[in-house]
Amino acid sequence: MTENHLGEFLRACRAALQPQDVGMASYGMRRVVGLRREEVAVLAGVNADYYTRLEQGRERNPSAQVLDALSRALKLDSDAHAHLHQLAGIAPSNHFAHTADRISSGLRQLLDGYPRAPAFVINRTLDILASNPLAEALHSPFERADNLARMAFLDPVGRQFYIRWSFTAQAIVGLLRQAAGLDPDSPRLGELVRVLSEQSTDFDRLWKTNAVRGKTQEGKHFFHPEVGPLALTYQAFDIRDAPGQQLVIYQAEPGSSSAEALNLLGSIHATSNQPTS
CATH class of the missing domain: 1.10.260.40 (lambda repressor-like DNA-binding domains)
Structure with a gap:
């Protein structure tokens, strides 16, 4: 039926x-x-x-x-x-077909061109397709930095990392609902919703509200165990040659404690990733 x-x-x-x-x-x-x-x-x-x-x-x-x-x-x-x-x-739906989860070499180069800002690429189902080193450092507390919805609802770290967890949870579900409207037959979306609904009562409850929400310019508030709280703004850019993909870039207010913490986080992970002689 x-x-x-x-x-x-x-x-x-x-x-x-x-x-x-x-x-x-x-x-x-x-x-x-x-x-x-x-x-x-x-x-x-x-x-x-x-x-x-x-x-x-x-x-x-x-x-x-x-x-x-x-x-x-x-x-x-x-x-x-x-x-x-x-x-x-x-x-119009011709450009809402299933999109590839690969990113172009040019986009990869653009990601790496933001050494002082966490930058990463997501698709409609909030899978993280690629990250620059600072974004990897930002998401390092998670067991796997693979999907923003899974990280928020199923990883125990999520409720500490996202300081405004309830707000973040509602926003994530709203984005997935929006994705369902654009591509209701997406196998990836169907599987993700099934897993989240089975393993998270909070997700299941929010999903059943049918609330829809696109990306806003609301600030992001994180707590990273290595550097403490981070208050960041962000911009999201649609990738024209890959419909459904978005480049997300976080920024801290210059001279703020969050900017200092972000710089420290980058230094910590740059040092830890240096090859040992």
């Missing part, structure tokens, strides 16, 4: 809203969590039976106009709005 990703997402968004959130009065005993289907239909200006068929997967070809109206009714932000369109097959 074909999976009903669109309907599941609509139900989750509907359940997250109360009548007062959308300026509606609430009457009688409510047997559902959140808004009723009929209420969403009224807010969006669509037929209630049509909306029910969308949720149930009996209608799978809504127009962009209907999706826009549902986005407004459900108060979706820009990331969730785009996700809704992608699930319905409205957003």
